[in-house]
Amino acid sequence: MSGPGAHWLIRFNVGGAEAALPLGVVREVVARPPVVPVPGSHSFVSGVALLGGVALPVYDLRRFGAFWSATGPDRGGPAGAPGEHLIVCDWGEARLGLLGDRVDLLEQEGRGDDRGEAREGGCAVSRKFVRDVVRRDEESVILLNPVTLFASLGVPAAGPPRAMEGVGEDDPAGG
Amino acid sequence: MKFLMVSVGQARYAVQADAVRRILDPAQEADLHLEGAGAVFRGEHLQLIDLHAAAGESPGRAPVYLLLEGSHRRAIVRVDGTEAIRDVPATDIAPLPPFIFARPGRVFRGVFPDGPSPRLVLDQDGML
Numbered sequence: 001m002s003g004p005g006a007h008w009l010i011r012f013n014v015g016g017a018e019a020a021l022p023l024g025v026v027r028e029v030v031a032r033p034p035v036v037p038v039p040g041s042h043s044f045v046s047g048v049a050l051l052g053g054v055a056l057p058v059y060d061l062r063r064f065g066a067f068w069s070a071t072g073p074d075r076g077g078p079a080g081a082p083g084e085h086l087i088v089c090d091w092g093e094a095r096l097g098l099l100g101d102r103v104d105l106l107e108q109e110g111r112g113d114d115r116g117e118a119r120e121g122g123c124a125v126s127r128k129f130v131r132d133v134v135r136r137d138e139e140s141v142i143l144l145n146p147v148t149l150f151a152s153l154g155v156p157a158a159g160p161p162r163a164m165e166g167v168g169e170d171d172p173a174g175g
Numbered sequence: 176m177k178f179l180m181v182s183v184g185q186a187r188y189a190v191q192a193d194a195v196r197r198i199l200d201p202a203q204e205a206d207l208h209l210e211g212a213g214a215v216f217r218g219e220h221l222q223l224i225d226l227h228a229a230a231g232e233s234p235g236r237a238p239v240y241l242l243l244e245g246s247h248r249r250a251i252v253r254v255d256g257t258e259a260i261r262d263v264p265a266t267d268i269a270p271l272p273p274f275i276f277a278r279p280g281r282v283f284r285g286v287f288p289d290g291p292s293p294r295l296v297l298d299q300d301g302m303l
Contacts, residue, residue, distance in 0.1 A: 034292040037186070039229035040282050041275040048286055050293045055269035055286045093270065154274045173221060 007108040009134070011141055012087060012100030015062040017124040020106055020134065020139045025146050027088045027095065029103050042154060043077075046099065051088065058086060058097045059153055066152060069126045090155065091150050106141060109136050176265050178296070179256040182240070184232025187294050188243065188286070192260055193292060194299040196249070197242040202262055207240060207251075214251040216242060222250040224302065229282060243301025250295075 009020040010029065030051070035058045037047040044064035048055045050128035060083070061067050083099025091099060123130060124140060129152070177192040197206050199216070206217045214223040221242075235255035243252050260281045268285040284298035 036286065036293045037230070038275060038283055038295065039186075039226065040277060042277045045275045048293065050269060050286060050288055053269055055271050055293075057272055057275045060221070070228060078233070094274070096272075107286065156274055 009108055009141075009143060011102075011104045011106040012083075012085070012089060012098075013102045013142050014098070014099050014100050015068070015124070018139060019100070019125065020108075020141050020143045021087065021089065021098075021146060022143075025089045025091060027090045030086050030088065032082065032084055032099065032135040044153065046082075049086065049097065051097075052096060053087075056086075056095055056097050058090065058099060060099050062099075064153070067126060068127060069123055069150075079085065089146070089150075091146065091155050094150075096150070096155055106134065106136065108132070108143065121146070161164070176263055176268075177260055178263050179241075179260050180294070181239075182256045182258060183226045183230050183252040183254050184235070186230045186232060187258075187289070187291075187292075188226070188254075188283075188297055189261075189263070190243070190252075190297045191299060194243050195241050196244050198257055199240040199242060199251075201238065201240060202239075204271065214240070216251065219249075221249075222303075223253065226282070227253070227302050235274050240299075243303060245299040247300075248303050250289045250303050271295075274299050 008023040010023055010026045011018065011020040021131065033049040034053060035047040035049045044059055044061065046058040046060045049058050084101050085103045087095040087100050087103065088095065088097050113154040125142050129144050129149045130142055134141045134143055178189040178193050179192050181188050181190055201207055208215045209223065212223060214221050225234065238253045238255060239257055241252045241254060243250055245267060267287045269287065270285050271283055281298055281301045283295045285296040286293045287296065
């Protein structure tokens, strides 16, 4: 049972890093559909997939250089392996997919800002994109900040629908 | 909407058929000459657009040239082959989100289901 203040996250592996997104921005998770490359698109766009009649841009964060700190990507992960799943996100009027592996639900109990690991440089992901670090057993899962991540990917910002409320909260201490 | 299906290396694209003025086989078309980075067809100097570099493909040995007419100008587009002309319902074509492109002047505008993999639709008005 979820305790008060618990948040559900979608956890996934990308480039060897354990990452997560708030469940509120995730529409669905599907097996990776056929993706057709689009010449002229950003280098971190794998291509587009047709999902429910919509051209869904598919992003491969492993190719997004700004996403990674000096220690990533592929820190301990399967180098070069494409994501087996597509995490479909709704962001305002836009819809996009992120490639990832080993997708699972994760419960975050309360909010404990723990970006110290990111600040100290021990995190594979650049701290700009880290909203929190969730500890589970011996593992650290990087909770991504969808506001900075999607903006950096070029996804247009829009008035947040109800599902996105709170997902972009940042550290008021300015971390 | 009728589309000409073309191949560029392993990539498969669709070109709106009414934008294609001519399909030119350089082996049989004496009026077509390549000149530097452009082409001359019947005395008209035209931009030569080669999609191979953009698609990350190597040019084939026997290219076919399309004389395309966009909303602003005409150009010659080099492809590796033409496959068929097919009718694709406009409702089947999903527009590509503009924010995925690294630069303005995009080359593709949409995508539709076509067998195991979707097929991209060339944007002749954005390109020309």
